Amino acid sequence: MQENELKNILEELYKLDSSLREFEGPLREVISQMSNLRPDTQFTPALAAKIKEQVMNKVKEGAVPSTTAFSFNFINKQKYVYLGSAFVVVLLLMLVVYKLPAFKQLKPDANLNLDIASTNNQSKSTDTINSDEGDGVVKLAANAFGSLAAQIQGEMAAADTRNMTSLEKQSAMPVSSESAGAGVSDSFVIHPVVPGFGGGGMIDYKMIAPWYQVKYVYTGDQLSLGEKQGAVYKRLVGDLNSSSSLLSLVKNLKFDGLDMSTFNNLKATNLSLAEDKDKGLAINFDFLNDNIYISENWQKWRIPERDACGSNNACWEKFRVKESDVPSDSDLIAMSDKFIGDHNINLNHYGPAQVDNNWRQAYELAPEKNNYYIPEYISVIYPLMMNGEAVLDQSGNPYGLRVNINLLQQMVAGLNGLAPYRYQSSDYTLETDFSRIFKIAEGGSRNGMYYDGINNNGEVQEIELGTPSRAYVQYWRYSNNDNEELLIPALVFPVLTNSNQAFYGQRSIVVPLVKELLDELEANQSPIPMPLSDVEVPVESPPADLEVMPMIR
Amino acid sequence: MNTKPETELVNELVKASQDGANDAFAQLYDIYIKKIYNFIYYKTLNSTVAEDICSQVFVKAWQRLSQFKGGSFSAWLYAIARNSVSDYYRHENQHLNIDDCWDLSDKDDFLARIDQGLNLDKIKEAMKVLKNEEREILMMRFWLDLPFKEIAEQLEKKEGAVKMACGRALKNLKHNMPLVVFMLLPELINICKKMN
Numbered sequence: 001m002q003e004n005e006l007k008n009i010l011e012e013l014y015k016l017d018s019s020l021r022e023f024e025g026p027l028r029e030v031i032s033q034m035s036n037l038r039p040d041t042q043f044t045p046a047l048a049a050k051i052k053e054q055v056m057n058k059v060k061e062g063a064v065p066s067t068t069a070f071s072f073n074f075i076n077k078q079k080y081v082y083l084g085s086a087f088v089v090v091l092l093l094m095l096v097v098y099k100l101p102a103f104k105q106l107k108p109d110a111n112l113n114l115d116i117a118s119t120n121n122q123s124k125s126t127d128t129i130n131s132d133e134g135d136g137v138v139k140l141a142a143n144a145f146g147s148l149a150a151q152i153q154g155e156m157a158a159a160d161t162r163n164m165t166s167l168e169k170q171s172a173m174p175v176s177s178e179s180a181g182a183g184v185s186d187s188f189v190i191h192p193v194v195p196g197f198g199g200g201g202m203i204d205y206k207m208i209a210p211w212y213q214v215k216y217v218y219t220g221d222q223l224s225l226g227e228k229q230g231a232v233y234k235r236l237v238g239d240l241n242s243s244s245s246l247l248s249l250v251k252n253l254k255f256d257g258l259d260m261s262t263f264n265n266l267k268a269t270n271l272s273l274a275e276d277k278d279k280g281l282a283i284n285f286d287f288l289n290d291n292i293y294i295s296e297n298w299q300k301w302r303i304p305e306r307d308a309c310g311s312n313n314a315c316w317e318k319f320r321v322k323e324s325d326v327p328s329d330s331d332l333i334a335m336s337d338k339f340i341g342d343h344n345i346n347l348n349h350y351g352p353a354q355v356d357n358n359w360r361q362a363y364e365l366a367p368e369k370n371n372y373y374i375p376e377y378i379s380v381i382y383p384l385m386m387n388g389e390a391v392l393d394q395s396g397n398p399y400g401l402r403v404n405i406n407l408l409q410q411m412v413a414g415l416n417g418l419a420p421y422r423y424q425s426s427d428y429t430l431e432t433d434f435s436r437i438f439k440i441a442e443g444g445s446r447n448g449m450y451y452d453g454i455n456n457n458g459e460v461q462e463i464e465l466g467t468p469s470r471a472y473v474q475y476w477r478y479s480n481n482d483n484e485e486l487l488i489p490a491l492v493f494p495v496l497t498n499s500n501q502a503f504y505g506q507r508s509i510v511v512p513l514v515k516e517l518l519d520e521l522e523a524n525q526s527p528i529p530m531p532l533s534d535v536e537v538p539v540e541s542p543p544a545d546l547e548v549m550p551m552i553r
Numbered sequence: 554m555n556t557k558p559e560t561e562l563v564n565e566l567v568k569a570s571q572d573g574a575n576d577a578f579a580q581l582y583d584i585y586i587k588k589i590y591n592f593i594y595y596k597t598l599n600s601t602v603a604e605d606i607c608s609q610v611f612v613k614a615w616q617r618l619s620q621f622k623g624g625s626f627s628a629w630l631y632a633i634a635r636n637s638v639s640d641y642y643r644h645e646n647q648h649l650n651i652d653d654c655w656d657l658s659d660k661d662d663f664l665a666r667i668d669q670g671l672n673l674d675k676i677k678e679a680m681k682v683l684k685n686e687e688r689e690i691l692m693m694r695f696w697l698d699l700p701f702k703e704i705a706e707q708l709e710k711k712e713g714a715v716k717m718a719c720g721r722a723l724k725n726l727k728h729n730m731p732l733v734v735f736m737l738l739p740e741l742i743n744i745c746k747k748m749n
Contacts, residue, residue: 009694012701017720026727034695034726041594041603048586051604055582055611059575221717328644330613330637337617347620352632388624467714 006031136349136421137233144426145234148477148486149520216509218438219496220467225434229427230513233386233472233487236422237290275300281414290422295414296406303408321374321407323363329355336380336403339412349421350382350400351390358397377404377413384417386472386487394446396492396508399474423487430489430513440521441465441493441509464496465509473510489513559584563626571618578618582611585627588697589634595692596638596653606641610634631707635689655680655688687722690715 006028013020013027020027250268251260260266274282280297309315327335333353340347356379366372384391384400393399399417406413431437442465468491477484493509512518563584569577589610594603610633621629638653680688686708693704701719705712 013716013720013723015716017717020720020724023724023727027723030723030726031695034691038696039595039598041591042600043587043590043594047590047604048583051586051590051608051611052579052582054608055615056575056579058612059578059615221714328640330609330640348622352617352620 137423137425139231140424140426142229142427144424145232145484145486147516148232148428148475148488148514149516214444214461214463216442216444216463216465218442218465218493220438220465220493223434223467225430225432225437225513227430227489227513228432230430230489231387231425232428232489232514233423233425235419235485235487236424237288237419237485279409279411290420291416292418293414293416294418295404295416301406301409301413319408321376323369323374325407325410326374326378327407327410329357332378332380332405335405335410335412339403339415340382345401345418347382347401349385351385351398353380353382354398355379356381356397356402374407376407378407379404386423389471391472391474391487392490392492392508392510393474394510395506396494396510429515431515431518436518437491437511437513438465438468438493440518441468441491441511445509445511446521465493466496468493468511471510473512475512488517567618567621567626570615571621578615581626585630586611588627589630591697592631592693593634593638595696596635596655596689597641598654602641606634606637610637613637625706625709628707628709653685653688655685682725683722687718687725690719691722691726694719 009031010020010024010027251263251266253260269286269288271285271287272282273284274280274297276297278300280300282295282297284293284295285291286293303319306316306319309319332355336353359375359378363369363372363374379402381398382401382403383398391399401415401417403415404413405411471490471492472487473490473492475486475488477486490510490512493511495507495509512521563581566577566581566584570581586607590603590607593606593610594600597603597606610630613633614630617633642653683691689708690704693699693707694701699707701715702712705715708715
């Protein structure tokens with residue numbers, strides 16, 4: 001390496017960290033050695049030509065780029081029939097595609113901005129200062145959503161309710177603080193799972209996972225935050241006009257004497273359709289939350305041999321997913337991409353696909369891997385993007401469109417999180433004092449500290465937090481008997497330390513940047529109450545022959 | 554010879570490729586093949602593996618072109634390459650959490666998988682102390698000769714953050730390199746001879 005170049009590199013580094021000057025001698029040597037040790041890649045024009053031939057052959061063979069048009073045309077295909085009444089399905093489907101304002105943006109000639117302005121009856125503040133700051137987003141005046149602070153109490157833990165049906169959402173309504181128990185809400189309970197048993201991770205809340213007392217230590221860089229105001233987004237959902245349009249067809253129908261016109265003020269909340277074929281899918285439109293879910297039409301996915309297993313464990317064993325059954329990430333993404341392409345789903349507002357490999361964390365720690373229950377489904381996630389930044393859930397996991405793959409059948413079994421991109425935005429005051437933010441991160445942010453309430457042996461595990469990155473985080477605000485989905489600017493601190501002695505699930509600590517949320521967080525970051533050692537905690541023990549493994553949520 | 558600035562040319566080629574023009578994609582290939590191949594090689598140190606992965610990267614890029622929505626095309630391409638290398642090692646190593654050859658835990662395994670004659674086994678001990686991202690920054694700066702600004706673009710980070718990480722990595726190496734360099738000296742001379 002040339003002396004000048006070396007000098008330039010060092011000067012660039014000193015500008016940011018002058019303490020490096022003290023080590024100039026050793027640094028010069030290290031940089032020179034790094035440079036000198038550059039391996040010979042054996043790259044030649046002949047090699048480039050050889051690879052090019054391989055690539056271009058595949059390109060010509062038909063590895064064509066997928067189309068970008070987003071439409072729900074797949075719904076119009078003849079293969080989808082309404083269970084019970086094909087004729088009604090066709091009529092209803094046409095209505096869904098052409099009448100529902102919530103889906104009008106899917107049509108190239110739709111005027112989304114007008115739709116939002118005219119049909120959004122949930123927006124309390126109509127003080128619009130800019131009708132559209134990008135496709136699907138209407139900008140409102142500052143603080144238009146009112147106080148965000150109250151949402152802390154109302155939000156539903158880290159649960160991904162966008163991926164719930166409306167019924168599930170209702171059942172997931174916030175509970176009173178008493179029912180959360182000992183000041184510990186559901187959001188930071190690590191749920192245990194019993195390895196070797198099916199049921200997709202269903203657990204008994206009474207089986208308490210081993211918690212460990214932890215201390216977070218920020219070891220990242222000092223950042224300077226200059227953004228005094230930042231946009232908060234609210235997703236727009238539901239439209240009464242759409243359901244009444246849909247019902248105009250249904251009200252004249254008579255089902256075996258039942259006269260639909262005798263009912264008043266009807267509103268469509270759901271529409272379910274299913275493919276009547278082997279490995280067919282079921283499509284559910286949730287009009288209350290403007291979401292679409294696709295799942296297996298379970299009757300068409302049955303495995304007769306497994307259905308006949310009864311209590312024969314050896315038989316069940318044959319149908320357990322083994323690690324070797326799990327395709328590579330790239331293969332899973334390819335399957336998912338194909339499904340997305342086949343159904344013309346628009347990924348304009350989603351980032352690059354990634355595989356949800358959370359299960360591997362517990363699997364790697366399982367002492368008996370053969371007994372570990374590997375889930376039958378694995379998800380490929382396309383994170384929702386807002387302003388060029390990925391949206392995360394409150395645990396720091398990517399949040400967006402999830403395509404679910406059935407590992408036993410090695411086929412895509414559905415998706416959830418598909419929703420029209422319709423938001424309002426409003427600016428809120430952001431915190432610029434980074435020291436305040438990282439102190440809140442060191443306090444565990446919303447989740448506080450995990451505490452070993454059952455087997456506390458006084459051991460404190462130190463967890464390092466690295467330099468945070470900026471992201472939007474999905475929050476739920478319980479307001480007017482409904483949940484509003486908000487996207488809040490936040491800093492995401494990566495958890496750098498992995499425990500070898502115990503499972504530790506949280507991969508990042510999320511701290512909102514909105515000032516009023518920080519005020520509320522600080523007020524609520526009180527120490528976690530110590531358990532009273534004399535009081536017997538009623539815990540239902542698992543059967544003696546079962547080993548309880550903690551599991552990430 | 555095309556006199557347009559590279560970014561403008563790349564943007565035009567990407568657009569044409571998205572519209573299905575194979576020849577435009579072939580030009581993109583010509584622009585990036587060396588950088589991408591070298592990047593993959595530094596993460597695998599095996600020419601056969603690097604060749605296979607490199608081929609996959611460009612095919613994947615073609616297949617997913619519709620998902621590229623602007624920004625830095627090279628950063629997007631590097632991301633595909635990085636993920637493809639991770640996928641390769643995770644697939645080949647029973648899904649252990651390995652991102653590149655430098656993560657191979659066993660020295661013999663490391664040596665068995667890299668090209669013969671590289672003699673990098675001892676520097677591995679120094680590289681192992683670095684985080685994957687720090688290692689990547691050092692590779693990009695000192696092996697791929699990319700300026701910090703471009704590295705920041707490829708990693709979608711701020712330039713200052715990349716420099717800080719580089720400084721940290723060098724500080725770490727400072728503690729681990731002297732012994733390594735001493736042990737490597739004869740091998741180093743051989744490598745330098747080869748390079749000359």
